[in-house]
Amino acid sequence: MNAGKLIIGVVAGVAVGAALGVLFAPDKGTATRKKISKKGHDLTDDLERKFNKFVDTFSRKFDKLHDEANDLADEIKTKADEATSKFPNEKKL
Structure with missing residues (x-):
């Protein structure tokens, strides 16, 4: 199962559990609605933080991989240029 x-x-499980717990609590309707609203906002904020952290981590890993790929491409090009310079009379493809 993937992390996402x-x-x-x-x-979702926490949200359902919190909503059911609040709904069955012995409070007035207005207090219950406020609690549900607060829990919803808290869960939304938590999900947003986790999503932003995921995006930041993904971006850093992508940038690192991109840099490594560029370095590898440069290294291959350099080695290819060195190899072809050893045979100056050969036609290049």
């Missing part, structure tokens, strides 16, 4: 699906499942 796991996080969504956990957040």
Whole structure:
């Protein structure tokens, strides 16, 4: 199971559990609605933080991989140029 699906499942489970817990609590309707609203905002904020952290981590890893690929391409080009310079009379493709 991938991490994204796991996080969504956990957040959904927490949200349902919190909503059911608040609905069955012995409070007035207005207090219950406020609690549900607060829990919803808290869960939304938490999900947003986790998503932003995921995006930041993904971006850093992508940038690192991109840099490594560029370095490897430069290294290959340099070695190819060195190899072809050893045979100056040969036609290049």
